[in-house]
Amino acid sequence: MSIDWTGETASALQSAMRLTHEAFAERLGIGVRTVASWHQKPDTKPRGDMKGILDTALEQAPDDVKARFTKLISGGPLDLPAGAAEDAERRLTADPTIVAALNWLDAHTGWDPGTARREVAARLVALDIRDLHDRGVRRSSVNQRDTVRALADYYGTTTTGHGRYTAAFGPDTTASTTVLTHPDWLDLDCPLFPKHDKLKLAGVTPGDNITIDEAGADRAAQRLAEALALGNRMVNMPLFRLLDVDMQKHQLAGAVGVTDFVGYVVTMDLLEGELIDALTTDKPADASSLPMRNAYLPDLSAVLNVGNRLCAGGALALTAIARPADAFRGEPDYLLLIQERSGHVINAARRLAVIPKGFHQPLTDFRADTQVGATLRREIEEELFGRDDIDNTMSEQRHADPMHPSRLSEPMRWLLAEPGRLRMECTGFGLNLVSGNFEFASLIVIEDEEFWNRFGGEVQANWEASRLHQYSSRDAELLEELIHDVAWSNEGLFALLQGLRRLREIGGDRVDLPWIEWEIE
Structure with missing residues (x-):
């Protein structure tokens, strides 16, 4: 698979692997700040040796990670139960609480407006609801x-x-x-x-x-x-x-x-x-x-x-x-x-x-x-x-005195x-x-x-x-x-x-x- 590596696709690989910034940096043998910079600047182009590191990480990844990565970079549907995917997508764009949380994150991290939404959307696609239920157990x-x-x-x-x-x-x-x-x-x-x-x-x-x-x-x-x-x-x-x-x-x-x-x-x-x-x-x-x-x-x-x-x-x-x-x-x-x-x-x-x-x-x-x-x-x-x-x-609460x-x-x-x-x-x-x-x-x-x-x-x-x-x-x-x-x-x-x-x-x-x-x- 030939990949045009950018900050966005590198972040997608991280999401597909379901790794934190620190764990992904450790897996690649790079600094955490580099991983963070990919999220903050999705259009950035990693240097040549970094592309090789990303190519190797993807090549060695299990098949389920490759499948999630493909979904992420192609804008595939969320891997959630019937109805849940549509609800999650709707809330990501229309739910005032989620929108407020995304804006709060952008403001308190110094991210450019819209970065938090991209971050959450990428994680949504990579999530496996069964893993979350297993974690609950x-x-x-x-x-x-x-x-x-x-x-x-x-x-x-x-x-x-x-x-x-x-x-x-x-x-x-x-x-x-x-x-x-x-x-x-x-x-x-x-x-x-x-x-x-x-x-x-x-x-x-x-x-x-x-x-x-x-x-x-x-x-x-x-x-x-x-x-x-x-x-x-x-x-x-x-x-x-x-x-x-x-x-x-x-x-x-x-x-x-x-x-x-x-x-x-x-x-x-x-x-x-x-x-x-x-x-x-x-x-x-x-x-x-x-x-x-x-x-x-x-x-x-x-x-x-x-x-x-x-x-x-x-x-x-x-x-x-x-x-x-x-x-x-x-x-x-x-x-x-x-x-x-x-x-x-x-x-x-x-x-x-x-x-x-x-x-x-x-x-x-x-x-x-x-x-x-x-x-x-x-x-x-x-x-x-x-x-x-x-x-x-x-x-919503509309009564003057509930x-x-x-x-x-x-x-x-x-x-x-x-x-x-x-x-x-x-x-x-x-x-x-x-x-x-x-x-x-x-x-x-x-x-x-x-x-x-x-x-x-x-x-x-x-x-x-x-x-x-x-x-x-x-x-x-x-x-x-x-x-x-x-x-x-x-x-x-x-x-x-x-x-x-x-x-x-x-x-x-x-x-x-x-x-x-x-x-x-």
Whole structure:
């Protein structure tokens, strides 16, 4: 095969081989900057000896690589299931979130406009959807405890009083997480109402201080190509970015700014996948195997310096619903809801988590929506009461006040009709070492058992959960088994433990919960 080698065709060979910039450079025995320059200048002509190196690489490549390369340089169709290829092509040109992400990449890498689109399109053609599903299976073999051990090795300890959240429960049993916290950030018992829920919106959000190098740009483009191939739902809505933290008993305080989701998804959101992939190949959790982490979140000082990095995150809550005595179930209790996350979500895919769980972000009133309680009320409506109209992945938001009383679901309207029916508290705060995200762990208690009689049959999860599980607050033995499950997301386990700890204090005769004591490691 005689090839007119240019930067574009050399990049196509790299995509066909499914290699990163570093791996392709190593395969050819050249510098990474040379590979990056081919992507930045697709019309450039490699020198004579470089053409020979590329000819040899192509000649020695397996047949499947040659076939993908031929597709790439001839503009062949995407190798995706029926319908998926058309959807990916459409989203690449018409999906406003993908277009915004491509523009963001061009701007932050210094690429010429349109370069990011070419990079993602080339990777799309080279992707094999079966490989992505196989990788998903490999990733599922890495459990919550594996990530704890890896990040404990990577970050070590700090002398600031912060440490990883660990809890002791049951007979000589402990559960550790990757949530970096502090004694002052735990057992907050903070009612999520304006008097106590006092995050403030900054007048000006500082720059994100992100400059993407060649390796980062390569992984970001690959991330977008994979999201298109897998049909992941993404919408470029504003996110709250944490700028300052001031948490204390009965009060949440600090400052947030506003950033775009697309900047998060091609930077900090890459850290979890990078870590999991390293663990599936038994690589050490260090700078050599985790270059993105080394660039964005290299040490505990960087983790804690939230004002000088992109720190997005969210709120999640253990939901406890009062139930009356039952002839079959027994005495009055609380129903505790746990979700298995869908494979299409951005965070904690295919992991156990409490419900609701969502990004902390505004709908229409940016200042009022800084309250953590505002996010949780929205997520209850969306994830448990079926409000598709406030799910920004399903439809555009055109209502002036999506949470206006006249638009609330019937269950939510009933809960808010009388004081005391709905209790919401923040039980703890931390920074997740997996992604750098902030996490507001909370507890939602529906105190009036009439709710379950009226609306229990209407409670159902949305697309973000593949399944719901229910537990009784009186079943201490089964709850201990649940805590010990290795399928948890780290933030989910953090919220579960803190929620159970608080529910044990306030639940009265409805609970028979294990004694939980936290520690800071």
